[in-house]
Amino acid sequence: MQALNNLTTQIAGMVLDRMKQRDQSFWLVFSPILSVILGLLGSGLMMLLLGQNPITVYYNLFRYAFRDIYNIADIFAKSTPLILTGLAFGFAFRASLFNIGAQGQFYVGALAAVVCALHLEGAPPILALLACFLASATAGGLWAAFIGYTKARFNANEFLVSMMSTYIAIAIMNFLIRGPLKEAKGEYPQTDVIPANTWLPPLIPHTRLHWGFLLAVAVALIAYFILWKTTLGYKIRVVGHNQVAARYAGINTKRIFVIVFSISGAFAGLAGFTEINGMQHMLIEGFNPQIGAEGIGIAILGNAHPIGILLAALLFGALKVGGNLITQTSEIPASIIGIIEGFVMLAVILSYYLQNKIRTWRSKKALKSREGVTL
Amino acid sequence: MNIFTGLLGSALRMSTPLMLGALAEVFVERTGVMNIAIEGIFLIGAWAGFVGAYLSGNLLVGFLAAAIIGMAYGAVYGLITVKFKQHQIVTGTAMNILALGLTSYLYRVLFGAPLLPLTVEPLMDLPIPMLSKIPLIGKALFSQNALTYLAILLMPVGYWVLFRTRVGLIIRSTGENPEAVDAAGINVERVRFLAVLASSALDGVAGAFYSIGFLGMFTSGIIGGRGWIAFALCFLGNWNPVGVMLGALIFGLADALSVVFLTSGIKIVPHEFLIALPYILTIIATISRRRFNVPAYLGKPYVKESG
Numbered sequence: 001m002q003a004l005n006n007l008t009t010q011i012a013g014m015v016l017d018r019m020k021q022r023d024q025s026f027w028l029v030f031s032p033i034l035s036v037i038l039g040l041l042g043s044g045l046m047m048l049l050l051g052q053n054p055i056t057v058y059y060n061l062f063r064y065a066f067r068d069i070y071n072i073a074d075i076f077a078k079s080t081p082l083i084l085t086g087l088a089f090g091f092a093f094r095a096s097l098f099n100i101g102a103q104g105q106f107y108v109g110a111l112a113a114v115v116c117a118l119h120l121e122g123a124p125p126i127l128a129l130l131a132c133f134l135a136s137a138t139a140g141g142l143w144a145a146f147i148g149y150t151k152a153r154f155n156a157n158e159f160l161v162s163m164m165s166t167y168i169a170i171a172i173m174n175f176l177i178r179g180p181l182k183e184a185k186g187e188y189p190q191t192d193v194i195p196a197n198t199w200l201p202p203l204i205p206h207t208r209l210h211w212g213f214l215l216a217v218a219v220a221l222i223a224y225f226i227l228w229k230t231t232l233g234y235k236i237r238v239v240g241h242n243q244v245a246a247r248y249a250g251i252n253t254k255r256i257f258v259i260v261f262s263i264s265g266a267f268a269g270l271a272g273f274t275e276i277n278g279m280q281h282m283l284i285e286g287f288n289p290q291i292g293a294e295g296i297g298i299a300i301l302g303n304a305h306p307i308g309i310l311l312a313a314l315l316f317g318a319l320k321v322g323g324n325l326i327t328q329t330s331e332i333p334a335s336i337i338g339i340i341e342g343f344v345m346l347a348v349i350l351s352y353y354l355q356n357k358i359r360t361w362r363s364k365k366a367l368k369s370r371e372g373v374t375l
Numbered sequence: 376m377n378i379f380t381g382l383l384g385s386a387l388r389m390s391t392p393l394m395l396g397a398l399a400e401v402f403v404e405r406t407g408v409m410n411i412a413i414e415g416i417f418l419i420g421a422w423a424g425f426v427g428a429y430l431s432g433n434l435l436v437g438f439l440a441a442a443i444i445g446m447a448y449g450a451v452y453g454l455i456t457v458k459f460k461q462h463q464i465v466t467g468t469a470m471n472i473l474a475l476g477l478t479s480y481l482y483r484v485l486f487g488a489p490l491l492p493l494t495v496e497p498l499m500d501l502p503i504p505m506l507s508k509i510p511l512i513g514k515a516l517f518s519q520n521a522l523t524y525l526a527i528l529l530m531p532v533g534y535w536v537l538f539r540t541r542v543g544l545i546i547r548s549t550g551e552n553p554e555a556v557d558a559a560g561i562n563v564e565r566v567r568f569l570a571v572l573a574s575s576a577l578d579g580v581a582g583a584f585y586s587i588g589f590l591g592m593f594t595s596g597i598i599g600g601r602g603w604i605a606f607a608l609c610f611l612g613n614w615n616p617v618g619v620m621l622g623a624l625i626f627g628l629a630d631a632l633s634v635v636f637l638t639s640g641i642k643i644v645p646h647e648f649l650i651a652l653p654y655i656l657t658i659i660a661t662i663s664r665r666r667f668n669v670p671a672y673l674g675k676p677y678v679k680e681s682g
Contacts, residue, residue, distance in 0.1 A: 170651075336480060
């Protein structure tokens with residue numbers, strides 16, 4: 001009898017585990033989709049305020065985004081820096097660190113790329129691009145390493161320091177663009193156009209999609225590789241789970257802080273490289289002012305997983321391309337894109353709450369039925 | 376008017392919203408919740424204040440609207456972080472992005488796209504008889520607008536409430552030892568939620584100071600990180616209204632200096648450096664100060680043990 005009881009408990013346990021696994025993968029796919037739908041519904045209500053039919057607007061948005069090869073390529077082009085800033089937040093998030101300063105690291109990387117490019121007229125394109133690539137990654141990495149250092153050395157609040165460092169980066173950028181780096185014409189706060197040999201070549205001819213996209217995908221794979229296939233990544237994730245336990249296990253958490261922030265900052269810095277050398281070909285004051293915040297949204301929507309971030313960034317890219325065309329062709333102002341992004345993020349957070357709620361409810365029920373079996 | 380008086384006066388004026396926002400943050404963080412949505416609520420407050428004042432022609436209505444709508448926006452944040460126990464930094468970031476979109480969208484819904492920015496008459500200075508005639512400091516200290524007087528008054532009041540009253544004791548205990556508060560029969564979540572509401576209302580008023588207390592108009596970049604300064608001041612002031620007031624005055628001075636330098640054309644340091652100064656100061660202060668009085672349960676949701 002005892003043996004039978006044990007057996008039934010074992011089977012019940014196995015079934016439960018299997019259910020849990022299926023449950024998790026189900027939520028992993030279902031909850032982002034649900035969140036996006038909820039976010040679109042919320043923003044649709046806002047469109048009604050302007051007397052616009054949300055269904056028509058969304059239909060047009062979708063139609064514009066996928067209208068022709070140029071627009072489809074643009075989705076990938078727009079998602080390129082978003083993948084990188086999303087990775088910047090997501091990578092640090094895996095170590096339970098908050099890099100809120102991707103915006104600043106992006107600007108620092110962009111500055112490094114543009115300075116590098118402006119000085120490399122006539123250099124062989126491969127070398128020039130490599131130099132810009134290294135310059136922006138190093139600049140972003142060092143800028144962020146400082147944040148990690150203040151946390152490691154002074155136990156400073158990394159959230160606060162990374163937030164403040166963004167505004168300092170903006171001030172430095174504005175100073176340089178209005179002063180030493182101002183275009184030769186001296187008219188607008190922007191730099192000169194960088195020489196053509198430093199442009200990232202197009203991936204598909206006659207579109208804006210450039211090789212930077214492949215770089216971003218490669219970086220996502222590298223992030224995945226570091227986090228799940230290396231000892232360093234293992235340590236990073238242990239620190240993320242429990243800092244105290246990590247210290248007891250002999251992990252130098254302070255070193256991890258600095259390393260994680262350097263890598264995270266390098267990702268954001270590279271977004272500056274792809275935007276300068278691939279997209280804008282010059283540095284304009286205050287460009288892409290929301291890219292850091294959008295990266296946070298993308299990382300959350302993508303569950304801080306490199307592949308999830310890739311997909312979430314593509315979605316945001318499509319929203320941007322379709323959204324921009326919508327605002328040009330209808331009464332809907334451009335701020336609707338921010339509203340959609342904000343609502344989607346809130347919906348993701350609410351779906352986490354819902355998941356937990358359902359999970360505890362299920363396990364309570366399962367516990368009851370399991371007790372019934374053993375009695 | 377000499378430059379000292381002018382500088383002191385405008386330092387006080389610029390520190391007004393910082394004092395209000397940081398005081399609000401002190402109270403909410405003392406209960407254990409960081410109001411990360413502060414930047415967004417500042418912006419919402421600036422928007423609501425302008426809309427209220429413009430439509431009614433009355434600044435008081437504007438400030439009232441800012442408080443109410445700021446509180447409503449904060450209620451969403453409180454619901455998600457306190458009641459649903461979701462991540463405060465993530466939720467706050469989402470609320471801040473949303474605020475940026477919502478305010479400029481709703482401005483467009485209400486007013487279309489006017490060629491010239493719409494304006495209201497901002498708060499007037501209310502010179503206090505006699506006192507404002509004191510040489511050198513009189514005009515700076517006693518010829519301010521109503522909100523600045525209110526902010527300065529609120530700091531000692533805030534100190535008194537926090538450290539000398541029962542409400543203050545409950546607030547502080549909720550952040551330091553929620554179990555004990557719970558054991559005393561006080562609902563921890565309710566205390567925290569109410570604190571989020573109160574702080575958001577004050578944040579809304581602080582934000583409205585930029586639109587209708589000072590500039591007389593609304594633009595989407597009007598806050599531009601000043602909510603974060605108030606947030607940082609709460610840390611730097613060591614979760615104490617006195618420290619907050621000191622910090623706010625220093626940052627107000629930095630703000631005032633950058634305006635004076637810009638308008639008078641004095642070029643000692645680049646204008647951008649002065650803009651960045653408060654942020655640099657914040658980092659220096661964060662790393663140079665070793666002992667912070669961080670509320671023990673700051674940022675941690677309270678999970679009640681079920682019997």
